[in-house]
Amino acid sequence: MAYGNLKFDTLITSDSKNTSVDKSIDTSYIFNGVAKAWIYAQDGLGSILDSYNVTSLDDDGTGDGGVNITNDMSSVNYVITGMTDDDGTSDSWALVDITNGTQAAGSFDFETHWGNAGNNRTNSDMETYLVVHGDLA
Amino acid sequence: MIKTPEFQGTHLWERLHWAKENLDKVQSDVRVVYEDPEDMENPAKILVPDPNWMACALQGGVLPPVEVYWELAKDEAQPDFEKHTRGYLLHNTKPVDAMTEDEAIEYLIKKDIPQHVWSTWNEGNKPKMVICRTHQLPEHRQWRNAWQITDDIELAA
Numbered sequence: 141m142a143y144g145n146l147k148f149d150t151l152i153t154s155d156s157k158n159t160s161v162d163k164s165i166d167t168s169y170i171f172n173g174v175a176k177a178w179i180y181a182q183d184g185l186g187s188i189l190d191s192y193n194v195t196s197l198d199d200d201g202t203g204d205g206g207v208n209i210t211n212d213m214s215s216v217n218y219v220i221t222g223m224t225d226d227d228g229t230s231d232s233w234a235l236v237d238i239t240n241g242t243q244a245a246g247s248f249d250f251e252t253h254w255g256n257a258g259n260n261r262t263n264s265d266m267e268t269y270l271v272v273h274g275d276l277a
Numbered sequence: 278m279i280k281t282p283e284f285q286g287t288h289l290w291e292r293l294h295w296a297k298e299n300l301d302k303v304q305s306d307v308r309v310v311y312e313d314p315e316d317m318e319n320p321a322k323i324l325v326p327d328p329n330w331m332a333c334a335l336q337g338g339v340l341p342p343v344e345v346y347w348e349l350a351k352d353e354a355q356p357d358f359e360k361h362t363r364g365y366l367l368h369n370t371k372p373v374d375a376m377t378e379d380e381a382i383e384y385l386i387k388k389d390i391p392q393h394v395w396s397t398w399n400e401g402n403k404p405k406m407v408i409c410r411t412h413q414l415p416e417h418r419q420w421r422n423a424w425q426i427t428d429d430i431e432l433a434a
Contacts, residue, residue, distance in 0.1 A: 184418050188327050193293055195330045196389045199323040202421045208389040210330060211289040211367060212349055215360040245353055245361060265418060276290055277364030
């Protein structure tokens with residue numbers, strides 16, 4: 141059985157497990173703070189394993205991709221956080237970054253790469269995890 | 278098949294919540310390979326459809342018409358653009374009906390591939406864009422940065 145909707149602007153807890161002093165939060169804080177889009181992309185960007193608010197993924201080359209968003213952000217001023225799989229390595233780092241100048245309200249590009257003490261940054265295909273926070277259009 | 282609620286006027290992001298809860302992901306094996314004439318130094322790009330988005334497209338009644346994205350893109354292209362003021366187009370425009378997979382890919386091309394690529398895809402010495410299946414892509418990615426659409430590609434009718 142499906143539940144109905146509960147509409148409210150403020151959440152209040154008695155905090156009975158801890159201080160027993162009421163604490164409240166405006167639900168708009170919750171809405172504004174949650175992730176607006178996320179994606180888990182396969183190594184090599186061959187497919188999207190799971191996602192939210194994404195239309196498609198661009199495979200632009202080795203360690204080079206892009207994400208297209210379904211419900212655009214309100215501007216280009218939003219935040220992207222990301223992680224990559226280190227493939228079990230213990231002597232190098234694996235990173236994802238946003239490709240300079242590509243952030244638009246409905247898309248952004250990223251690059252995945254590795255490096256270590258003996259090697260400069262080298263673009264490489266990796267499993268990638270990206271999350272978008274900010275305001276929606 | 279579950280019936281889509283009447284979503285016109287509902288925030289698109291909320292509709293995606295409904296879809297995530299109620300629709301099974303659809304992993305399409307269709308890929309769109311394209312080359313951007315304004316970016317010829319880079320290899321061919323490949324567009325990968327999102328499985329949750331594809332579920333919405335096939336279901337119908339969830340996604341806005343692709344023209345809405347073009348309107349927003351026009352706004353964003355203005356030199357004084359700071360913030361979208363016509364986001365309501367995403368939420369208030371009548372959602373599109375259920376699409377076939379082919380129609381969904383066409384929608385995706387028109388949304389996520391630059392217009393100067395798809396509107397002239399078959400002009401010039403060779404096609405700039407090819408729709409294929411995953412098994413038609415190279416098996417290994419060793420030379421991924423050298424991938425191009427072949428000059429003598431045979432197109433299906």
